[in-house]
Amino acid sequence: MSSESRGWRNLGIIHRTLEVVATVAVIVAAALVMYQTLRRPPAAAAREIVIPREPLVVEGAVRGDPAASAIMLVYSDFECPFCGRFAREVLPQLEAEYGATGKARFVFRHFPLRKHSFARQAAVAAVCAGRQGKFWEMHDRLFAQGAELDEPELARRAAEIRLDPSQFTKCLSADSSSEIVDRDVTSASASGVMSTPTFFFGIEEPDGRVRVKSAMSGARPIGEFRTRLDDLLSSRALPAATSR
Numbered sequence: 001m002s003s004e005s006r007g008w009r010n011l012g013i014i015h016r017t018l019e020v021v022a023t024v025a026v027i028v029a030a031a032l033v034m035y036q037t038l039r040r041p042p043a044a045a046a047r048e049i050v051i052p053r054e055p056l057v058v059e060g061a062v063r064g065d066p067a068a069s070a071i072m073l074v075y076s077d078f079e080c081p082f083c084g085r086f087a088r089e090v091l092p093q094l095e096a097e098y099g100a101t102g103k104a105r106f107v108f109r110h111f112p113l114r115k116h117s118f119a120r121q122a123a124v125a126a127v128c129a130g131r132q133g134k135f136w137e138m139h140d141r142l143f144a145q146g147a148e149l150d151e152p153e154l155a156r157r158a159a160e161i162r163l164d165p166s167q168f169t170k171c172l173s174a175d176s177s178s179e180i181v182d183r184d185v186t187s188a189s190a191s192g193v194m195s196t197p198t199f200f201f202g203i204e205e206p207d208g209r210v211r212v213k214s215a216m217s218g219a220r221p222i223g224e225f226r227t228r229l230d231d232l233l234s235s236r237a238l239p240a241a242t243s244r
Contacts, residue, residue: 049200049217050192055209056200060109060184061126061135063091064099069204070232072225073107075188077196078123078142079116079149082219086197087143090222094229104229108139110184111196118149121172123181125154128171129163137161193217201228 058073072094076083091106098104110126112119122142129138141157142149158168171177191200195217202212214228 049215052191055211058210060107064105065102068105070104073200075109075111075193075198077112077119079119080196083197084143110181111188122149124177127177127180
């Protein structure tokens with residue numbers, strides 16, 4: 001075989017080798033994309049909620065300006081990953097933009113889902129922290145990235161925010177603590193809540209109840225919250241409350 005023939009043969013081998021390498025690279029890249037897609041948690045289903053006909057009696061922990069008439073009420077579950085994402089990424093921005101400026105207040109209510117093993121006890125733990133004036137501190141720790149919610153972890157987080165351990169332990173087993181969670185669940189069911197997080201946007205009436213103007217559920221971008229709150233403030237000609 002001449003040197004020229006050997007050269008062409010070698011080029012052919014190299015070409016076929018490069019084709020194989022390219023094919024393998026494409027397969028590996030596709031596999032990586034599929035792996036990342038499968039391991040990523042699915043987006044929470046977003047659905048429209050029927051607006052309650054009757055005004056709601058709003059009770060719960062409040063963040064933002066307590067004097068504001070524009071209200072966003074969230075029914076949430078401490079074991080729900082999408083509730084956690086909202087609490088960590090969206091709520092702090094809304095509080096800075098609407099709560100700290102006296103435009104709105106944000107109300108938290110419990111809706112622990114039955115499929116979540118630790119959600120109800122975590123809700124009771126938050127109630128007990130609230131009785132010592134530290135609901136939101138516990139709220140933030142329970143929704144922290146990767147937080148565990150079993151009993152030892154709840155006790156550890158109570159210690160982190162310096163709750164009285166004796167009072168906290170007694171509160172966890174008190175019927176009155178569970179009754180607060182039950183009250184929220186009953187209210188949620190009566191309002192058509194079926195999943196978490198679910199949000200109601202409304203305006204407080206003179207009797208203290210809230211007339212709901214819109215509602216939504218699931219994982220949503222912050223822009224949708226801004227739109228709903230701005231609708232309450234502008235299209236309804238609602239003046240911003242003065243901070244007290």
